[in-house]
Amino acid sequence: MTSQLRSSDVHTAPLPRSRGPISAEVISRLRSPADIGPWPIQVASGEPYGEDVQLALAVLYEMHYRGFDGVDAEWEWMPGPLGVRAQLEQLFLRALRHDVPECDDPDAVLDDLCHEARDAWGLSHQLAAYGTWEQVREYFVHRSIYHLKEADPNAWAIPRLTGRSKAALVAVEFDEYGGGHAERLHSRLFANLLVAAGLRDDYLGYLEYVPADTLATVNFMSLCGLHRARIPMLVGMFAAVEITSSPGSRRMVSALERLDAPPACITFYAEHVEADAVHELVLRHDVVGDLLAKDPGCAADIAFGANASEFLDGRLAQHLLTAWAENRSSLTAPAVPPMQ
Template sequence: MSRSIIPTSPRLPQPVGPISSAVVDLLTTGVGASLNMAHPDPFDRDRQLAWFMLNGLSYRGWRDVHDDMEWHPLAVEWRRNLEEWFMEHAHDQVWLDGLAVAEAIEGALAPDETPGAAAWLAEHGRRDHLADAIAMRMPYQMIEADPHTFAVPRLDGEVKRAICDVQAGEYGVGHEFSHAELYARAASALGVDESDVLDRLPGVAFATVNFITACGLRRSWRHIVVGQLTLFEMDSVAPNRLMVEACDRIGVADEVRRFFHVHVLADAEHEQMMEDAVVKRLCVDDPDCAADVTFGIAAQRWIDRAIARHAVGAWERGRSALAELPVPAAA
């Protein structure tokens, strides 16, 4: 029988500003006060990290933090305020104008001026760049599939069955490892350690898992997470194929290549499942949900492009996409 190498509860990351410092204080002492979450940058490192730590209470928890802190009134208030802060930014950035789901997917998958990280790595990447890319994925990949599972009881019919089928593949049903375990092995093979990486990630690296968690936990946002997952599955094969090419060109351990190759194989099937259930059925049978589905697609694409701009921009300047040390952020 295989054994997971994913730790049960990681340590809390180092805070990088007043908001994340307040979260650490609350989670370790139970004491806190109301905070102003407003900030003009939706990917502000301090706020995204604080939000990630609060969301982490609903997953693996944090070492030396009591599980009951998940429902501490102030933790719930702060989490809700951060969700609404980010979603306000997302709605400001994403323009739908009555776009149909199929059109939203077509637009999201269309090439644009933002160079994708996978394409850049396939052509130019080095081992350290690949390690950066793996590290940037860590907040979501260490709990891959879990955020979407929150939405399952809030759905029904064909879309519920389709997501359960997708989740079974993500959790490794019938296989030796889950996708999260495959990721952990890939990260380990590249020397990427969770306890170090979480202290060095930019704010944008936390945005995907924070966004999915918020939508998965709110019934009123359930169709947003359906749209987000639809994009995930329909925009996975080509980028992961490029990552396999990058692995082959750079020369890395089999565990790294396997992580990306498994996604090429699995997501080709998942892509069709989500297209049939969401694009062809859900949004036709229930037109009222279409706006949320298209928003989920477009908002995740907005996040993806921000991640690519950050990573590729850093690499082209000869820098790591990660921070060297936690840097205090302005409130």
């Protein structure tokens, strides 16, 4: 495989259509040249998990990644968008604090995630046993919002950690970024998966088509990673994702093999079966363990990060399963073309 750049490596997406008054105002202001003036946008009445709030957050967070076509890059650190983003984050966090049980024992939380009940049933179980190729491709669309920037939100933690936890997290990220080989980047492997499945591989190419529940799972990663004070939450989230990724990826391999999917689709999940089983151990013992040894007071934030991530993933899974049970698309608009 060559290491030539693909569209997913260089593309910046256009600004999406708004989904309510908050996102409409944010998107409208970003179309203008950057300035240091405030943005008097009222967000208090927004629904924390709703389409308007989550899209506005996703757009504002994207200013810290690749940005959007035609949007002044100077907006990234201007007071207007940062002030609105802070209000939206407070709205989102308050809802999560209300809905996610308090816990100050991250080891117990992560232990629970390691031991799946015999009768457990979730999205990957459904896809492995009964999923259709159309449903699997629709699932790929949802996951493209994260997997085409895979590992980037977690990289924000690197300059905020020290010693053993920094070294261990960098080791995990090194794997996520292909071990120094561009063609092995996990984001590249997912782009290959999309192409093999007859889908677009451009970065944020499906932003217009995924619901708020999808955006919320990625927004939570950015919310944690972009704030030094929330790095323990990011570490808890990262550990939870790696613990659940390996068994979930194994079920996806089963689903894809059952459906005789293209090899590139299977390769992406097969890579995560092996890699994430190792990452789980490194994160638990060398990152979480080191953080707790240095600051036992961060235990509740680590536990919250893990539990909030699971809560948001559960909302997304329920959205997909409900839609499919009702024989309708889980996307906000038709996005999955028929295979040629």
